[in-house]
Amino acid sequence: MNATMNDSATDSSLSAKMTTLFKSLHRHPELADQEVWTTQQIEAHLTALGIPIKDYELKTGVVAEITGSFSGPTIALRADIDALPLQEETTLDYKSEIDGVAHACGHDFHTAALLGAAEVLAAERGQLHGTIRLIFEPGEERHTGARELIAAHVMDGVSAIFGMHNMPWVPVGTVALKSGKLMASNDNFQVTVKGVGSHAAMPHTGKDPLVATAAIVMALQTVVSRNIDPVDQLVLTVGQITGGFANNVIPDEAFFKGTIRAFSKESRQLAKERFYQLVEQTAAAYGTTAEIEWDQGPSPVDNNATVTQLVADQARQFMTVVPAPTTNADDDFASFEELVPGCYAFIGSKGNANLHHSDFIADPAGLIYAAKLHVAVAQALLAKLNQGTYFTN
CATH class of the missing domain: 3.30.70.360 (Alpha-Beta Plaits)
Known part of the structure; x- marks a missing residue:
């Protein structure tokens, strides 16, 4: 893990930034394939960080790249950005301001965490041997996002992919992992x-x-x-x-x-x-x-054993790692894993209700762990690939 992300002051500063962004995204949820405002916020944030946005002619969603100073492979980090057609029933001071729409699945958490990781990785591009493709996927709840991104060739040239979903039954500071079939x-x-x-x-x-x-x-x-x-x-x-x-x-x-x-x-x-x-x-x-x-819809999420072990090894440096049970929930991250080896993790966001509930709350204290895991996995994947290690599905 890079020393930059082990400094408590740096962690605190990044956590504060991500929490502010997370709350802003939570107030302004947008349904699948309608994420215009969300897309604009992501693009503005990435542009401020000096991260080039790639033009794949997407209606919504964002793809950007952090290119290292040294040539090397390309790996991808993915977050989904859409919300649900559901009325939020919480007492949060940053609750949804859009009637009948809410981030009751925590995609605002995912987006904020990946943007936080992007800030760290952009600052370290001088040390990177390769490219990190940042994928902010629209339309996951309707299973349209991955299909559209793949059709637009967003996955071309990618050697491995990593993503995560917040889980309210997993404590903050813990990640649940499983190789093989994870989601239906x-x-x-x-x-x-x-x-x-x-x-x-x-x-x-x-x-x-x-x-x-x-x-x-x-x-x-x-x-x-x-x-x-x-x-x-x-x-x-x-x-x-x-x-x-x-x-x-x-x-x-x-x-x-x-x-x-x-x-x-x-x-x-x-x-x-x-x-x-x-x-x-x-x-x-x-x-x-x-x-x-x-x-x-999508096939089962099927985690590559070698990539999942790499994620576990990185996570243990600063988190608790526990086994993830299989779940009948689905995620179109599976569509990316059909093309390249990958791992989908369940990151702790300990809350009061399950996903897709009107009173669901994702604890923003988990954002720093999610961002650090993105950073660590991205660096480790590039390192392994540069050493000649190839992950096979």
Whole structure:
């Protein structure tokens, strides 16, 4: 670890800067792919640090590079920047000022931490052998960001990538790590069941989409209980059902949507196949039809063992390292790891509620640890690559 980041006065100063930035970002959350103000703030901060911004013709989001004085490989550090369509219910003096939008996942924490790391790394560019690409990803919550960045060739030339997500169950000063599968894949579905409406007292004159929908939802429970290998892990959840508008009217159609999370390609594909079969055939059995919209999200986050060990070695110099359990949550950081070796870490932000809750709070005391970990990992990755070490997926 560079001595610059081991000085308590320097740490305190950087922590104060990041906390101010974090609170500003928290007050002004923006939804996926609408992060115009956030993008402007990131660009302004990087420009003030003398860090060149790369033009990938992105609508929102920022990619910048810290190029060392000596030639070498390129590694990437990533933070996501978007917020959630959720009303914040906290008593923070810096709570969201945008009605119905909140940083309830802590992407403001991620952004502030990476900008803090950028300040340190920019000051040390004279010692760097290689390039550090800073990726501030838009649209993570909608799974659009990684796809757009990859399509724009942002990952071209990158040899390894590191990122982190704050975790409220992890204490400040602790990082949770796991090589291999860490987070699940994510596929989302929307189904419209179309029938024939009728008077509720004369159901025989119609084709009831509500009864068909109920039967479909119940049938889908067998995907996990009777189709997926019990030693595998898969979740199929219907999170919304909508249909009807009066107690005495059978509607023409009903609607439901949900998500499937998996850790293996085989189970993921089997779940999709069974989903289509059960939905379409059950609908037909009730005299209705079903229109399915399928959104294939990211694959599982799959951490490279060698990169993860490197992260652990660096973290132990100033943090507590604990094992990370697998989680059915997802993250499109997985899309980057499909291209290059990487590690995604869970950084401590001990709070009062879980991610995506209206009263979620990320403790800004964790920012200094996140920034220091970004710096240490970036330096270590470049050092290893310059020594001829190559990480393979």
